[in-house]
Amino acid sequence: MNPVKIGNINIDNPICLAPMAGFSALSFRVICGEMGAAYCPTELVSARSIRYNGLGRNSRYSMIDPVREKIPVIQLFGSEPEDFTAAVSKLLASPEYQGLKILDINMGCPVPKVVKTGSGSALMTDPLRASKIVEAAVRAVEQAGFDIPVTCKTRTGYDDRDKGGPDFVRALAESGAAMICIHGRTRPQMYAGYADYDAVAKMTEAVRPCNIPVFANGDVKDGKSALKALDRTGADGLMVGRAARGNPWVFRRITDELEGREFTEPTDLEKRQMLLRELMGRREDNPDCDEGAVVREFRAVMPFYIKGEEGAAAVKRALCSASSIDEVKEILELD
Ligand SMILES: Cc1cc2nc3c(=O)[nH]c(=O)nc-3n(C[C@H](O)[C@H](O)[C@H](O)COP(=O)(O)O)c2cc1C
Known part of the structure; x- marks a missing residue:
């Protein structure tokens, strides 16, 4: 372009x-x-x-x-x-x-x-x-x-x-x-x-x-x-x-x-890590905001990161009731 x-x-x-x-x-x-x-x-x-x-x-x-x-x-x-x-x-x-x-x-x-x-x-x-x-x-x-x-x-x-x-x-x-x-x-x-x-x-x-x-x-x-x-x-x-x-x-x-280069798709793990990065960023950018509120607001976003994964429906459901970053990490099996 x-x-x-x-x-x-x-x-x-x-x-x-x-x-x-x-x-x-x-x-x-x-x-x-x-x-x-x-x-x-x-x-x-x-x-x-x-x-x-x-x-x-x-x-x-x-x-x-x-x-x-x-x-x-x-x-x-x-x-x-x-x-x-x-x-x-x-x-x-x-x-x-x-x-x-x-x-x-x-x-x-x-x-x-x-x-x-x-x-x-x-x-x-x-x-x-x-x-x-x-x-x-x-x-x-x-x-x-x-x-x-x-x-x-x-x-x-x-x-x-x-x-x-x-x-x-x-x-x-x-x-x-x-x-x-x-x-x-x-x-x-x-x-x-x-x-x-x-x-x-x-x-x-x-x-x-x-x-x-x-x-x-x-x-x-x-x-x-x-x-x-x-x-x-x-x-x-x-x-x-x-x-x-x-x-x-x-x-x-x-x-x-x-530009004629081959694009390499992110892996499911990379997508999950990116979800967490965005969430942690939202938390850090809003230090005065209650963590639960940040996570609840992010519920609308999380399913998009999981889309296409095998067994996505169950993970999405779990994420949509998460209220803390620790809960999100546990669902995603991330540290
Ligand atoms: C959830 C959602 C929120 C949006 N919010 C805005 C907004 O705040 N300002 C705006 O100009 N357009 C907004 N749009 C419109 C998008 O900027 C864009 O024009 C529209 O989604 C079409 O582009 P797309 O086919 O690439 O999605 C929104 C669209 C969606 C789906």
Whole structure:
């Protein structure tokens, strides 16, 4: 793959982890970075909540680590430009975010709780508001004295009849977005069916005059599917979501296969060890959080690491009732 530039940031191998609520813990993002992901954004964090509650309440989901992450990226969601102005100013005034490299705005989330507030994919119905949000974020970054590109992640449409995708992304680019990632599904599709790469291609084409990179997203899981997504959409880079759950090796696989190297599958033992590494990382990154809470939150993630093992069902069941790291170790027969 060719290197791309997002604002002032050089991206050598433009394959990134797609943000995923519940999965994009710092610990996992660091691991994916080691496996070759160019960058790994946080999951969506409410701009309004940062504005009114500060960073404390969001810190588990919004934390970045400029030492362990090459390119720390936070994703914000919201519906009011003023919330972005205030949230970005707060973030950039805080010592923890001095190493932030990219600010991403969620314009694709289909979850009703988010959509009914006018955020996420609802912004696709209001391109003017979406543009004002981009402008507000870009201005707030500049006013804070930073040179941080603002990127957007969106879908192919608000509903299946919506043909406004190309105009929408063009408006975002003209408002100052430095990169746009397009998930090839509409809001009602959620994650069902297949990504519509033709729709992504039309949107990519619409952004071309603005000279910013476009990333395609949806259904990429290996070298072959990565090549198909790139060919069919004409995009400059890719984001990989679900295929990375419990499988950070997917980034190594894609790079190896695209570059004609043979990829070596991790063994069951390596997968179990990686599960434990992610869990221990989550524990260390949240020292104020009760261990039981960390393990319980991780219950949704653990089955993905065990998938494909012989006798996986019983192990998954046991992991899903574990409440301590020792219990997890015992189930996995790890020290
Ligand atoms: C569990 C889960 C949580 C997600 N959370 C977010 C999120 O916080 N922000 C976002 O932009 N997209 C989110 N997404 C969408 C993914 O980033 C991605 O667009 C989608 O999964 C399609 O890519 P894939 O086919 O590679 O999974 C989420 C997806 C899943 C499955």
